[in-house]
Amino acid sequence: xxxxxxxxxxxxxxxxxxxxxxxxxWFSSGLKFKCTGCGKCCTWEGDVYVNDQEITNIASYLKxxxxxxxxxxxxxxxxxxxxxxREVTATSPxxxxxxxxxxxxxxxxxxxxxxxxxxxxxxxxxxTWERESKLCEGINHSSAEVTPYSKIxxxxxxxxxxxxxxxxxxxxxxxxxxESAKIFFKDLGTK
Numbered sequence: 001x002x003x004x005x006x007x008x009x010x011x012x013x014x015x016x017x018x019x020x021x022x023x024x025x026w027f028s029s030g031l032k033f034k035c036t037g038c039g040k041c042c043t044w045e046g047d048v049y050v051n052d053q054e055i056t057n058i059a060s061y062l063k064x065x066x067x068x069x070x071x072x073x074x075x076x077x078x079x080x081x082x083x084x085x086r087e088v089t090a091t092s093p094x095x096x097x098x099x100x101x102x103x104x105x106x107x108x109x110x111x112x113x114x115x116x117x118x119x120x121x122x123x124x125x126x127x128t129w130e131r132e133s134k135l136c137e138g139i140n141h142s143s144a145e146v147t148p149y150s151k152i153x154x155x156x157x158x159x160x161x162x163x164x165x166x167x168x169x170x171x172x173x174x175x176x177x178x179e180s181a182k183i184f185f186k187d188l189g190t191k
Contacts (some may be wrong), residue, residue: 027123027152034144037136039101041116043093043136047077047084050110055083057108085110109159118147118155 059069
């Protein structure tokens with residue numbers, strides 16, 4: 001739900017950042033974040049969208065064909081018209097989260113995962129950053145170093161590009177995304 005809102009803001013380029021009286025963005029001095037490896041961000045309800053390159057990378061890492069990977073680990077979101085990783089259940093953790101709370105595909109995890117928490121909607125205002133810190137213990141962590149403004153901006157750009165590449169239907173552009181998904185899954189032997 002939060003992710004869909006964030007995506008819509010990025011897609012429409014409506015994300016506005018709180019600025020200081022000197023005109024700088026509120027996070028121009030950087031933000032404190034340190035991943036603690038707790039795995040909480042992998043347990044929240046929400047979609048993890050993937051693009052073609054991420055599908056290829058993850059399938060290769062798992063030593064599977066892209067078709068096998070797609071059949072086992074992807075679902076097509078008819079509303080957003082893109083592919084996302086399947087969840088174990090609708091309200092369960094990511095299918096790649098192991099019992100020890102570590103990611104089994106960490107080296108090739110999707111951009112959506114690797115760029116968290118520096119998503120445009122998370123850093124839009126001091127309040128959104130503070131609200132996210134209630135969910136993520138690594139935000140403003142006492143032993144965290146300050147992530148520089150330039151790195152935050154680069155990560156936000158990477159996040160936006162990742163979402164944009166996942167938005168485009170990953171099938172033949174001449175067909176509707178839903179029809180393409182039906183053809184894709186039919187070709188894989190599913191109904």
